[in-house]
Amino acid sequence: MAKKTTVLLLVLDAVGAETLDYLLDRYPGKLKLPNLSRLGLGRIVAPRHRGRLGRDGKRTCAMRIKQASASADSVIGHREMVGIVDPSAYELFPNGFRRDFIVALEKRIGRKTIFNKMCGGIEAIELNAAEHERTGFPIVYASKCDPLVQIAMNEAVIPVKQQHAMADMAFELAREMGLPITRVIARAYVRAPDGEIVRTANRHDTVLPMPGPTLVDVLNARDVWTVAVGKTSDLVNTTYNEKIKLTRPSFLDPALRLRFMHEKKKDTNPYNIQGTVNALAAAAEVYRPAGTFVFSNLVDGDSLYGHTRDVPGGLRGLEGVDLALPLFEERMRKGDLLVITADHGMQHRADYGYHNKEELPLIVERMGCGADLGGIKAGPGNSLCEVGDIVAQALGCAKEYESACG
Numbered sequence: 001m002a003k004k005t006t007v008l009l010l011v012l013d014a015v016g017a018e019t020l021d022y023l024l025d026r027y028p029g030k031l032k033l034p035n036l037s038r039l040g041l042g043r044i045v046a047p048r049h050r051g052r053l054g055r056d057g058k059r060t061c062a063m064r065i066k067q068a069s070a071s072a073d074s075v076i077g078h079r080e081m082v083g084i085v086d087p088s089a090y091e092l093f094p095n096g097f098r099r100d101f102i103v104a105l106e107k108r109i110g111r112k113t114i115f116n117k118m119c120g121g122i123e124a125i126e127l128n129a130a131e132h133e134r135t136g137f138p139i140v141y142a143s144k145c146d147p148l149v150q151i152a153m154n155e156a157v158i159p160v161k162q163q164h165a166m167a168d169m170a171f172e173l174a175r176e177m178g179l180p181i182t183r184v185i186a187r188a189y190v191r192a193p194d195g196e197i198v199r200t201a202n203r204h205d206t207v208l209p210m211p212g213p214t215l216v217d218v219l220n221a222r223d224v225w226t227v228a229v230g231k232t233s234d235l236v237n238t239t240y241n242e243k244i245k246l247t248r249p250s251f252l253d254p255a256l257r258l259r260f261m262h263e264k265k266k267d268t269n270p271y272n273i274q275g276t277v278n279a280l281a282a283a284a285e286v287y288r289p290a291g292t293f294v295f296s297n298l299v300d301g302d303s304l305y306g307h308t309r310d311v312p313g314g315l316r317g318l319e320g321v322d323l324a325l326p327l328f329e330e331r332m333r334k335g336d337l338l339v340i341t342a343d344h345g346m347q348h349r350a351d352y353g354y355h356n357k358e359e360l361p362l363i364v365e366r367m368g369c370g371a372d373l374g375g376i377k378a379g380p381g382n383s384l385c386e387v388g389d390i391v392a393q394a395l396g397c398a399k400e401y402e403s404a405c406g
Contacts, residue, residue, distance in 0.1 A: 004291035006283040007337040007391050008276065008328060009081065011232070011295075012321060013074065014302035015314075016345025017044055017064045018358040024049045026311045033318065035325040036363075039340070044361045059370050061378045064359040065341065068383035072357035073146055074302065075182045075207055077343025078235040080384035082215035082295075083405025090147030091180040094118050097142060097149065101177055108173055109166045111137055113151075118142040120307055120352055125152045125189055125197050133157055138166065145307070145354040147180060152187040155200065163188055164204040171206035183207040183234075199303075201247035201268050205234035213404040214238055215388040216295070222397050225288040227279045229296035230272040236295070244275035253277070256327060261320040262304065262313065269300045269317065273324045280331035291395050297343075306346035307353040334368030337376070337394040341387055364390055 024031075024045060033041060037054035040062025045053070069076045069086040076086050096102075096116040106112055114137045115128050124141040132139050132154060139152040149170055153163050167186035174181055188202040216226050216238050227242045251274060252258050258270040276296045283292035298321055305314035328338060340363040347356035362381070366373040376393045379386035385405065392401035 004288050005335055005337070005394055005396075006280065006292040006294070006332055007339065007394050008280065008294045008296065008332070009339045009341070009387065009391060010276070010328070011078065011081070011297045012301055012318070012340065012342045012361070013297055013299045014306040014344060014346040014355070015318065015342045016356065016358040016360050017342075019306075019342075019345040019347075019356070020044070020361070021046045021049065022348060023311050023314050024052070027315050029312070029315075031315070031319075033322045035322045036318070039325070039363050039365055041361070041363070044363070059365065061362070061364040061371060061373055063362050063378065063381055065362040065381040065384060065386065066359055067344070067357055068385065071147070071182075072344040072355040073182055074231075074343050074355075075235050077360075077384065078232060078297070079210075079214070081341065081343075081387040082236055083385055083388045083401065084211060084214060085383065085385060086211075088180075090182055092118070092145070092147060093142035097140070097179070098177075101173065101179060102140065104173055104177070105140070105170055108169045109138070113138050113140040115139050115141050118144055120144055121150065121152070121187060121199070121303070122197070122308070124150070125187070125199075128152075129154065129189075129197055144352050147182050149174060149179075149181060149184040150187055151184065152189060155188050155190050155202065160188055160202045160204075163202075167204050167206045196264070198264075198266060201245065201271060203231075205231060207234055207237050210236070210238050215392060215401055215405065216240065216293070218392065218397055218400045218404050219293050219395060222395070222400070223290040224395050224397075225283070225290075225292045227283075227292065227294045229275040229279060229294060230268075231299060232295045232297045235297075240295075242279070244279060246271040246275050259320055259323060261316040262300075267300045267304055267317065267320070269298045269320055269324075272296060272298055273320075273327070276324075277327050277331065280328060284331060284333065293391065293395065301342075302346065309348040309353045311348075329365075329367070332367050335374065336367045337373075337391070338365045338367070339363070339387060339390060341384070360384070362387065366394075 042050040043062040163186040171184040345356040345358035
């Protein structure tokens with residue numbers, strides 16, 4: 001059986017090129033990024049940081065790429081990668097949501113709500129967890145940097161399935177009332193044995209409907225097996241052949257020796273790394289008539305380290321990604337493609353980490369090929385849509401992608 005091409009599109013959430021420079025400027029310690037260095041990270045960071053990185057293998061395309069959409073947001077960035085440029089400017093809600101929306105939401109979900117202020121995620125939960133757990137009233141809050149509604153709930157108080165249903169109802173209501181948002185998130189959390197609040201991987205994003213066809217749809221039509229790992233299927237909410245969302249340590253293969261980089265093991269990247277490994281292993285063993293596309297997101301650079309402005313943590317998280325790269329590469333064969341990019345950057349301000357529209361990293365490695373990528377051509381770097389074009393070239397449907405997505 002002839003091996004069909006596998007493409008892995010790996011999104012490092014909130015790890016923009018300017019964000020990388022910011023982190024490196026404020027971290028004087030030794031960097032442990034040998035694999036990202038080998039793949040050309042030094043060609044993306046500012047020249048002043050290149051001496052701190054390891055050897056560049058010079059066998060990849062590595063560059064900075066711009067975002068064409070108007071807003072810096074995970075939904076917007078992921079969608080642009082697969083062909084959707086969004087010119088809309090969405091709104092934040094510094095004073096919380098309109099009273100008529102809250103009243104209607106409470107009626108629809110059958111529960112009172114509490115808080116309704118703009119706040120960081122962990123802070124909103126910590127401020128209101130005791131009241132939520134006593135009353136069963138969900139914590140509703142506005143994001144400080146994303147145009148969305150967030151509803152936080154303890155899994156022991158409101159079951160996960162009900163949490164997801166509430167998010168769906170809240171989004172439907174927001175659309176009916178004309179709130180300029182991109183999504184509603186159900187933020188599931190639990191209490192650790194010591195009482196600490198821990199957000200879990202059981203979050204649920206209800207997202208704007210897709211405005212048109214995407215690369216994923218083009219690939220599906222060509223019988224390419226499409227796999228979403230982590231939250232990519234929530235952000236680009238179209239049809240996939242397979243969705244992988246791992247949430248329990250028992251699903252982590254001990255032989256891979258995946259490391260939690262957070263001191264309290266709050267990171268979720270190990271689960272999505274394991275899911276990506278699973279997808280690549282299946283691609284190598286299971287018959288796929290026209291190849292496999294794996295769309296994977298590693299979220300910790302955003303939710304765990306970015307909004308909290310944790311500079312050492314952000315770089316430790318990146319080291320965890322670096323350790324995982326050989327696990328991906330060794331499961332790929334000659335002609336397969338590894339594409340690494342980001343959905344947006346993160347600007348650290350005095351009070352919070354805010355999503356930032358900035359240049360983003362793009363690294364492309366074609367297994368068994370050199371920097372020419374075996375004939376695959378990268379664009380000039382004017383839009384994340386060029387990421388989708390690179391993927392489409394590797395899977396033989398560049399013309400269809402251009403026709404469907406412009």
